[in-house]
Each structure stands twice: as structure tokens, then as C-alpha cells.
Amino acid sequence: MDEEYDVIVLGTGLTECILSGLLSVEGKKVLHMDRNDYYGGDSASLNLTQLYRKFRPDQALPTDLGRDRDYAVDLIPKFIIASGELTRILVHTDVTRYLEFKQIAGSFVYRDGRISKVPSTEMEAVKSPLMGLFEKRRAKKFFEFLQNWKDDDPATHQGINLDKDSMATVYEKFGLEPGTQDFIGHAMALYLDDDYKTKPARPTYERIVLYTSSMARYGKSPYIYPLYGLGELPQSFARLSAIYGGTYMLDKSIDEIVTDDSGKFVGVRSGSETVKAKQVIGDPSYFGAGKSAESGKVRVVEEGKVIRAICFLKHPIPGTDDADSAQIIIPQNQVNRRNDIYIAMVSSTHNVCAKDVYVAIVSTIVETDRPEQEIAPGLQLLGPIYDKFVSVSSLYTPTSSGEADQIFITRSYDATSHFETVVDEVHNVWKRVVGKELVLKKREVEVEA
């Protein structure tokens, strides 16, 4: 361990692995370490042994869930939005060669006590119970407006300025009912709360466009998912890094972030060895997250909590037409909350569990001191729950940008249902670490023998 590196990366979560991969491709000498003996950190997918070791170390594995090795249970529930930024990075870095994807079969939204499919075709839309006939006409006018919008053609603007007018103003112009607004803002624009309504409409417009173009791409839902679980994503970027010379060390305790007198990063100590590097990037758990700050500098602060309940079911979720995978969104207004409740469900179709088992994760941003009660409306939709692993995790954010001490800390995985904020974070950290924008070079198309 006496070599010196350009960058040490701590933790093999998706954010860290994408950064590690891109930095190695850029020619940096990277050492990537993790205290766990598995890849993925907080964004890992675990087999049953690992899952029980994490949540119930004292309990023996159940015998009626099938083979341990058939399981890859995600710790954070997210899907990949088909036309989103993560897809772009996957394609540009060519890590798609290590991965295989399938669609998520359906996207559902909760309304007035029951769930309905978010229409993915005109036929479905016409039949959808989500809107009455007249409201459908109004919605159609609204979607046509969005679809036809051209920045440089005022004739398509219908008097609206996307950068100045609020989304509430736009809804009002088209006379959309509150329930339709919930549907559009939460099931399509994927906002977690209603704050967007008072802000300029442009970001909402962009999110709806992203949603509809993703929906159009493969047809069933706007989401895709990697076979064998989300944990394959960090692994694939770790491999990219390794191929470009990155060195990997798992199962390594990280005992100290060594700094000089001015507080600037020097290296990382593991046991009695210290590895030196110019910069360090890592997830909050390597920088004092969750520990009292008595020793040394406060580098991360908590900015909220998320509750996640991993549920094993022995049946598909009722009302989803036996979908093998689904997202269900419970808009906050529907259950008198400030934040939406999400359900993400996958099954053996995605090679993440034994046959006839369904893994659903119910999650939301914690608003009270009784978080488990907050997800009850989500749990109720699942039918009988075979087993359930509940965790409340803090979301941490760094206290400084890292440029002064060359210590760059990534943010925790948030409550959104997809990876777009993870990619934002990658761009963000890259800019601070490298000092310039991340530009994805055009992929070389290689013709194989």
C-alpha cells in the first residue's frame, strides 16, 4: 500500500462507482475501498444471508423463501427512467455490456382509495378511470400544449411564459382539477411534494417531457431495471474503473481520514497503514455520519430521514393486474401528507428473488416521530406481507464543497423513485474534484469479431 494515488474513493455506492469509473477513464490513478465485503454500500442488493446479517443478525434464514443465491434485494428502491441521464451515462461508458435490463411492467397511481394504471397508450388513456370525459378533454389540451411547445415560436406559447409563470398558473389556464394536478405533478413529473406548483413551470414541463418520452421508449412504463438488482449498477462502473487501472479493496476498515495541519487531505489510514492521495471522495458514512462530533470536524449534517420497508410477498400486488413489477405512487394530498409514499415492486422476472416471491419496498420522507405509521397506507395496498424489514435512514449532506481540504463527500440516496438526482450529484462532485464540467465523450462504436 505504499503507492500514491490521485484519488481515493471510499464506499462502493452507485455515486462513488460512477465517479471512480469516469475518473479512471480520464486517466486518474484511483484506489477504491469499501469497509464491507460486498459492492454497493447503501445502494447494494443483498442476498438473504447478507440481508439477515444486516437486519436480524440473530435470526436463522427462513427455509421457505427458496435459495439464498437467487436473491438480490435492493436496499434503496429506485428505477431507471428510460430516457434519463443515468441511461445516457450507461450507454456512453459502454457499461451496458455488463448489464441486461427489463422494463418495469406498470406504473400506478393511488386515487380515492384505489390504484389505477398510469395510461401508457391512447387506448389505456381513453379507458382510464382517472379522469372524467370533460377532464380528459382538458388534459388533452394541456398535453398538446406541452407537446407543441417550441421555445422560439411564441405562437405555441398560448400566452404562457414557462420561466416566469408558475405551474399553478398553467394548471389554472387549462382548468385542470386538483386530482388531475396530483396525477400530473406526482405520477408524471414525479415531485414528492407540492412545492413545485408555486415555482416557474419550466422544470415541471421538462419532467413531464422526460416521463412521456421514457414511456414512449419501451411502452409499458417509463422505467427499466437491471437483471439481478440495482447492485449490478455500481458493480458495472467498478469494473469500468478496474479496466482503466482502478484498484479495488473491499472488506477494508477505514480508520482515519488523515489531514495535515491546515486540515487538507493527506491520506486514509487502515489499521497501521496509511495510503496517500491528492484527493478523497466518499459517502457520508466514512466522514462521521451518525457519529457524535466530539472527535474532530463536523463534515456532514442530517437534512431529513427516509423510512423504507422491504416487504416479501407471496403474491403480486392486488389491483395491478398481476404485474411482475410496478411502481405505485400515493400522492401526498390523497393521504393528507406533505410527501408522497412510493411503492417499488420487483420479482423473479428480474432475477432478484425466488419464483413466486415479490419484493416490494414502501418508502417515504419521514414527517413525524412515528414513521412506521406513516407508511401504513402503502403497506395496506400490498395484501398479506410474508416478512418485512423496516429501516429509517438519515439523509446526509456535506457541510463544505471540499475544494479547500480536497475532501469531497457525496450526498445520501434520497427518496426519489429514480436515479436522476444521483446523476446530478455525479456532475456536481465531478466539477468540484476535477475543476471542470463533466463532458461525456462520444462513445466509440466498436465492431466485435
Next chain:
Amino acid sequence: MSKQLQFKLVLLGESAVGKSSLVLRFVKDQFDDYRESTIGAAFLTQTVTLEDQTTVKFEIWDTAGQERYKSLAPMYYRNANCAVVVYDITQSASLEKARSWIRELQRQADPSIIIALCGNKADLSARRQVSEEEAKKYAEEEGLMWGETSAKSGEGVQEIFTAIAKKLPQNAPQSARAGGRGGPSGRAGVDLNKQAGAMTGQNEPCNC
């Protein structure tokens, strides 16, 4: 029409035993005396045609830096149909390392995986530390294929890959990745790359 099969093959073994050199010889029939540790290319394909005109396409995964500290990702072994575990006949320690990789494979990989133990650098037999008998005996005990090769002279290289190709089950369910689309369980997968072209030009918004 003749059959076409595709299999995933992984390489394992201590650093500098010649894993990448073996692949280079097999795929491009080249050799490089001053190869650097694997950087930049670790996913190659090569096709072998058998006597009955069956073509076997190997999708070859080389390790690249993750093996040094025993940090290979499960993804590496996943759906591997065959593994070539390489040692250097001039370094007896490299056979020890190969044994530990074989134990790892027996634990982690699919039980039906075909493992070939490969003694490389046969051109340096003057400095031999591992005898043919010793390696062969171990391979027999463990039920492995075995052969000696020289990536430098080319001796034994084609032979070992062809022997593996012959041994692979000709009617096997194709591995998810190596067998192309479709996957093991029903519904077809989606191909992100196919969309790549469309995506770059995709500025027209909602076409739902």
C-alpha cells in the same frame, strides 16, 4: 443451418501469469513481450468452429485490477459458463493462487461451470517450478480440464480453448448475458444501445 452458441468465459489467476497474453494470442494471434498490467481492454470475443460446424463464440472477461486484493465483483462470475484459471509454470506460488481461485469458483460460480487449469509460459520450461504431473494430478482430483500453453509461442493456446468449446453443453440454456437477449425468465430485455442513436437526436418532446 449450423448451430451458433455463445458462452461467457472468465479468466482468473495471479497477476503476471499471462492471462491477458493468452487472450491476445487466442483472439488476435499476437504476443507482446512488454505487456503492461491489463488496462483499457477487458472484454473480447472470439469464435471457434468445431468439426460439426457448430460455432462457439466466447465472450471473454479478463480480470483487470479487481483480483489483486480479492475484490472481484459477483457480476464477474455471474452466468460464466467456463473459467480459465492460469498459473505460471516457472512460479510455484502461482499454482497455489490458482488453487484458491478454483475454490472461490466452486463456492461462488454456477455449479455447472467448466473450469480449465492452464499452465502458461511453457516456453520457459528450463525454469520450470511446477511439474506437469503435479498440476495434472490436482486437476484430475478436482475434475478440471488441464493443459500447458505458451502465449509467447502460441503452443497449446488454440487447443485449450477448442477443448473447452467441445466440452460446453451444446444444448445448454444460453446464459442471460452471453446468450444475448431474452434472459432466463420470459419477457425479453430492452436494449439501451439500440436506442442510443435515437436518443441523441431526441429533442422532440412528448411522443406518447
